[in-house]
Amino acid sequence: MASTDNFKPVLIVVDVQFDFVRGSLAVPEAESIIDGINSLLDSNLPFIKKIATKDYHPPDHISFATTHGKPLLSTTTIYPPGQEKDESKALEQVLWPVHCVASTPGADFLEELHSGAFDAVVYKGTNREIESYSAFHDPWKITTTELPQLLSANGVTDVFMCGLAGDYCVKCTALDAVDYGYKTWIIRDAVKSVSKSGAEWTEMEERGVKMTSIAEVTDMIRNRARGEREDDPKEATTDVIRRWQC
Numbered sequence: 001m002a003s004t005d006n007f008k009p010v011l012i013v014v015d016v017q018f019d020f021v022r023g024s025l026a027v028p029e030a031e032s033i034i035d036g037i038n039s040l041l042d043s044n045l046p047f048i049k050k051i052a053t054k055d056y057h058p059p060d061h062i063s064f065a066t067t068h069g070k071p072l073l074s075t076t077t078i079y080p081p082g083q084e085k086d087e088s089k090a091l092e093q094v095l096w097p098v099h100c101v102a103s104t105p106g107a108d109f110l111e112e113l114h115s116g117a118f119d120a121v122v123y124k125g126t127n128r129e130i131e132s133y134s135a136f137h138d139p140w141k142i143t144t145t146e147l148p149q150l151l152s153a154n155g156v157t158d159v160f161m162c163g164l165a166g167d168y169c170v171k172c173t174a175l176d177a178v179d180y181g182y183k184t185w186i187i188r189d190a191v192k193s194v195s196k197s198g199a200e201w202t203e204m205e206e207r208g209v210k211m212t213s214i215a216e217v218t219d220m221i222r223n224r225a226r227g228e229r230e231d232d233p234k235e236a237t238t239d240v241i242r243r244w245q246c
């Protein structure tokens, strides 16, 4: 029996940029996930959109240690701009090396990434005073990217995510995707984290994010998309089905 569910999956490839792979904030083992991500981008899996995100900072961004004259990986307390006295809005910010500065090579997609496959690129962290790990909005919801609109306008049901870093931008984007009501999946063998602790996977699973793998997602998306087509009498021609079998 063909399935009757509505299934409109998107792929979000988070921050596969030079600085996070071989640059100033290289994530351990990031090189090892590039081929897998390219295989997802190359496959003619019926994602309705393939979206990239880019961390894209001004040179004196609030998340940079140099901006505060403090040691790398120390922390500082940040507040929404103009609300520096509001302790209820205080957040602890890790101070990073300068990375992904807008219009510099460090912010470019990794050269080997098959970036021609992307339908859209979402930029985040572009405001000097505001950090945003999530590709949806900053933690205070002062700024929002075009991602929420992009997903809702396309009737997306499921968000499949891979990229860098599992414990920062991938995690925050996944948790927001859940909050926006999307069924959210992490393609586990296509993500690497800054820290080795692994706490991010438990945190995400506790919040409703599902874990999957490149192999599993490939099967799931082919089968469910085919089921959708078989339900639709107008489309259930041999040609269409053959096309969806890849």
Ligand code: VGL
Pocket: 015, 020, 055, 063, 096, 133, 164, 165, 166, 167, 168, 169, 170
């Ligand atoms: C990220 C640290 C700082 C990320 C971005 O993409 O996960 N991590 N800025």
Ligand code: ZN
Pocket: 055, 056, 057, 063, 099, 100, 125
């Ligand atoms: Zn950043």
